[in-house]
Amino acid sequence: MNAGSLSDDGSPAPTRPAGRPATIDPDAVAALALRLFAERGYERTSMEDIARAAGIARKSLYRYFASKADLVWGGMDPVLEASGGAPGTGGDHDGDLLAWLRRVAVAGAATIPDLSVARGRLRIIAAHPELASRGHEALAPQRTSIRDHLLARGCPPDAADYVSAAYIGVTFAAWTRWAAGTDPDPAPYLTAALDVLRLPGHAP
Amino acid sequence: MNAGSLSDDGSPAPTRPAGRPATIDPDAVAALALRLFAERGYERTSMEDIARAAGIARKSLYRYFASKADLVWGGMDPVLEASGGAPGTGGDHDGDLLAWLRRVAVAGAATIPDLSVARGRLRIIAAHPELASRGHEALAPQRTSIRDHLLARGCPPDAADYVSAAYIGVTFAAWTRWAAGTDPDPAPYLTAALDVLRLPGHAP
DNA sequence: CACCTTATGACACGGCGTGTCATAATAAAA
DNA sequence: TTTTATTATGACACGCCGTGTCATAAGGTG
Numbered sequence: 001m002n003a004g005s006l007s008d009d010g011s012p013a014p015t016r017p018a019g020r021p022a023t024i025d026p027d028a029v030a031a032l033a034l035r036l037f038a039e040r041g042y043e044r045t046s047m048e049d050i051a052r053a054a055g056i057a058r059k060s061l062y063r064y065f066a067s068k069a070d071l072v073w074g075g076m077d078p079v080l081e082a083s084g085g086a087p088g089t090g091g092d093h094d095g096d097l098l099a100w101l102r103r104v105a106v107a108g109a110a111t112i113p114d115l116s117v118a119r120g121r122l123r124i125i126a127a128h129p130e131l132a133s134r135g136h137e138a139l140a141p142q143r144t145s146i147r148d149h150l151l152a153r154g155c156p157p158d159a160a161d162y163v164s165a166a167y168i169g170v171t172f173a174a175w176t177r178w179a180a181g182t183d184p185d186p187a188p189y190l191t192a193a194l195d196v197l198r199l200p201g202h203a204p
Numbered sequence: 205m206n207a208g209s210l211s212d213d214g215s216p217a218p219t220r221p222a223g224r225p226a227t228i229d230p231d232a233v234a235a236l237a238l239r240l241f242a243e244r245g246y247e248r249t250s251m252e253d254i255a256r257a258a259g260i261a262r263k264s265l266y267r268y269f270a271s272k273a274d275l276v277w278g279g280m281d282p283v284l285e286a287s288g289g290a291p292g293t294g295g296d297h298d299g300d301l302l303a304w305l306r307r308v309a310v311a312g313a314a315t316i317p318d319l320s321v322a323r324g325r326l327r328i329i330a331a332h333p334e335l336a337s338r339g340h341e342a343l344a345p346q347r348t349s350i351r352d353h354l355l356a357r358g359c360p361p362d363a364a365d366y367v368s369a370a371y372i373g374v375t376f377a378a379w380t381r382w383a384a385g386t387d388p389d390p391a392p393y394l395t396a397a398l399d400v401l402r403l404p405g406h407a408p
Numbered sequence: 409c410a411c412c413t414t415a416t417g418a419c420a421c422g423g424c425g426t427g428t429c430a431t432a433a434t435a436a437a438a
Numbered sequence: 439t440t441t442t443a444t445t446a447t448g449a450c451a452c453g454c455c456g457t458g459t460c461a462t463a464a465g466g467t468g
């Protein structure tokens with residue numbers, strides 16, 4: 001066990017916190033949970049089932065995953081942060097909002113370490129409305145990030161709200177559509193989905 | 205009690221089903237629940253609290269409302285059905301998809317019996333991410349209805365998927381924005397939100 | 409009247425998410 | 439090495455949601 005849990009953080013002095021190191025690998029537990037979900041179904045797999053299969057207690061499971069949905073959505077967090085319009089992501093837009101949004105979406109997709117795992121997650125999400133709902137909740141920070149960026153560029157508040165809402169809905173649909181098929185690259189799906197937006201560029 | 209529960213169905217022979225008539229008015233219970241949610245907060249109000257305040261048993265509450273969220277979302281169903289592109293709603297679109305979607309959205313808004321109640325619902329929804337998530341779940345039938353309509357008009361499948369996703373996201377944002385303010389008419393919000401979409405009309 | 413349909417509610421169950429508490433394991437300090 | 443502090447771990451219990459079963463009450467219909 002404990003097979004290479006963490007990539008050896010080569011940082012100079014990581015300030016070792018002095019304490020019992022963890023013996024549970026969250027990534028392995030999440031992968032196990034995804035497998036059980038795919039096999040037995042999401043709501044027919046209880047948290048205790050997962051804990052028993054992982055050899056840990058149910059309470060320890062909640063120490064690493066705040067909820068059952070987090071077992072599925074948790075792994076998408078890095079992507080969401082990356083595609084949230086982090087400073088320097090694709091630079092700034094020179095009047096072409098649509099091109100900027102395309103760059104943001106594709107840059108977020110490029111940060112996914114393992115696309116096949118992401119595809120498995122998204123397939124489970126698409127198969128269960130409850131999880132898809134939670135998706136829009138998980139995508140909320142990304143939405144506010146984009147909206148804030150638009151507001152900072154002088155976009156009217158209502159337009160910023162509507163554009164960011166459309167961005168979330170459209171990109172989520174693109175991801176779902178990509179996950180349902182077998183194409184390796186999600187970028188074409190994202191660009192095609194964003195082409196639905198006009199983004200009038202609030203001409204000066 | 206039992207104050208005019210059902211509008212007297214003036215149908216000729218409604219086939220009275222012979223049985224004990226209901227003594228619970230679902231609309232009154234939902235209104236009571238909304239008041240409690242607004243006063244004490246959504247998750248700080250349990251189903252048993254609502255049942256006790258309504259003078260009924262918790263199980264009877266579940267007989268009329270499938271879930272706690274249905275107490276808030278249930279009243280929106282007629283609107284969703286009306287704005288789901290019912291045949292004859294605004295007629296067909298003559299190449300101008302955006303105009304058709306505007307008509308569908310505004311027609312749905314026109315079916316709301318009491319806008320102030322809807323505003324109350326939407327404000328509670330907007331204040332609780334859990335409820336907003338469920339919203340996208342409740343809007344799913346409307347989305348498939350619009351997508352089917354687009355498909356029947358020869359729209360490519362992926363475009364129909366993306367347009368319907370954008371429609372849901374944008375109109376929900378418009379409704380939320382309207383509910384946050386005090387303007388009586390939601391139509392301008394809906395049209396402004398839909399102006400974000402280009403809807404290329406899939407030129408022949 | 410008897411009969412039947414339906415509403416109602418009491419009870420129990422599985423599951424999620426949370427809290428508290430005691431215990432074990434390990435690193436750092438004395 | 440001994441002590442101490444920090445952390446992981448798990449056992450127990452709780453409130454709440456949603457569901458099922460079952461018995462009872464209340465009103466129409468024959």
